[in-house]
Amino acid sequence: MQRLTTVLLLLTIFWVSLAQATSVIGKLIPNGILDITKLDPSTRAILNGGVYSAPVRLDGSFELRDIAPGSYLLEIESINYIFPKLRVDVKDETVKAAYTALGVNWDSTGYSVSHPFELGAKAPSIYFAERQGFNVLGMFKNPMFLMIGFSGLMMLVLPKMMANMDPEALKEMSQSQADAQKMMSDMPSLAKMLGNAQQPQQQQQQQRQRR
Numbered sequence: 001m002q003r004l005t006t007v008l009l010l011l012t013i014f015w016v017s018l019a020q021a022t023s024v025i026g027k028l029i030p031n032g033i034l035d036i037t038k039l040d041p042s043t044r045a046i047l048n049g050g051v052y053s054a055p056v057r058l059d060g061s062f063e064l065r066d067i068a069p070g071s072y073l074l075e076i077e078s079i080n081y082i083f084p085k086l087r088v089d090v091k092d093e094t095v096k097a098a099y100t101a102l103g104v105n106w107d108s109t110g111y112s113v114s115h116p117f118e119l120g121a122k123a124p125s126i127y128f129a130e131r132q133g134f135n136v137l138g139m140f141k142n143p144m145f146l147m148i149g150f151s152g153l154m155m156l157v158l159p160k161m162m163a164n165m166d167p168e169a170l171k172e173m174s175q176s177q178a179d180a181q182k183m184m185s186d187m188p189s190l191a192k193m194l195g196n197a198q199q200p201q202q203q204q205q206q207q208r209q210r211r
Contacts, residue, residue, distance in 0.1 A: 029060065067090050
């Protein structure tokens with residue numbers, strides 16, 4: 001008797017849940033982006049990442065059945081097109097929806113959408129970036145190219161400038177270059193400076209090891 005009562009209770013709960021469950025119906029409509037005839041057969045309508053799912057028919061329609069009361073994210077899984085996302089609220093056998101997007105506060109919704117839904121594609125899916133062709137203007141914006149070009153220009157122009165310079169000014173410029181080279185040679189190298197800085201530390205370590 002107790003087992004029969006339990007079975008009847010479970011059946012009652014099951015039928016009540018079925019009575020409360022409803023269907024979410026929609027259709028993908030063609031627009032300037034979407035061509036229904038080119039829609040891949042794997043296209044599906046899903047709620048909450050696949051908790052409920054249904055295939056999209058050849059005419060673009062879909063129906064998600066036996067949806068329990070609650071709030072859901074409706075997405076269209078398509079390898080061809082990108083579709084808008086909807087927040088769907090199912091309550092008391094009624095279905096309400098509004099536009100939403102990933103990263104947006106769940107309570108912040110866009111325009112309402114009447115049920116059954118009609119959704120158009122936002123954009124085609126693009127998986128590969130087109131390779132850009134040779135850009136002459138972009139080459140001239142490259143800092144490395146500008147440095148090489150400037151160096152080459154100086155190699156061509158500098159000898160002519162020096163040939164037309166006053167001998168006294170040429171002598172002063174040569175002297176300045178010699179002084180600069182001497183100053184650079186007198187400066188200790190970076191490796192030598194680092195080596196001198198590490199010597200006291202090495203000596204301290206050796207003394208500690210001896211102790």
